[in-house]
Amino acid sequence: MNKYFIAAWLSLALAVAFLVASIASGEDSVHLFLIFPVITVNSLYSGLGALFIFLFFILLIMGFASGYELVGWDELQREFFKDSDQKGGGAGQAPPKGAKRTRIEGGGVVLLGPIPLVFGSNTKLTLILVVLTFAIMVVALMIFLM
16 A cells, blocks of 8 residues: 555545534535435535545545556657667667567547547547447437437
8 A cells, every 4th residue: 555545545534524523513414416425515624525535536546546657668768868778779779679669549539518529549540439429429319319
């Protein structure tokens, strides 16, 4: 367990403590919308509780991100920075014999209401995402109109 996870759980404990104190004092209330708790922020305690909940999620993400190392970082260092200790040289030189070249491609879709924002690292992938997005929007429209 790294320092970010410890700070995240401490932040969650403080958030719960502040929210319980705020609700127990009668200054705030909790409601359920579908399955999501909704807390009205009317006092300093509930404001601090909401702030610590936000901080909990940020620290949790940082904790997961800090546990991973960048894949290909050494190759990037060899490719772009000259270092006399490393074989393979700097930018513009050929990679060492037998070195693997990896290429990462990706894309995504962000739906802002009815407006799709599609992005990708190459044309083929982006076109596939556009077709999938269109299919998802048609299915959602059919469900909405039934």
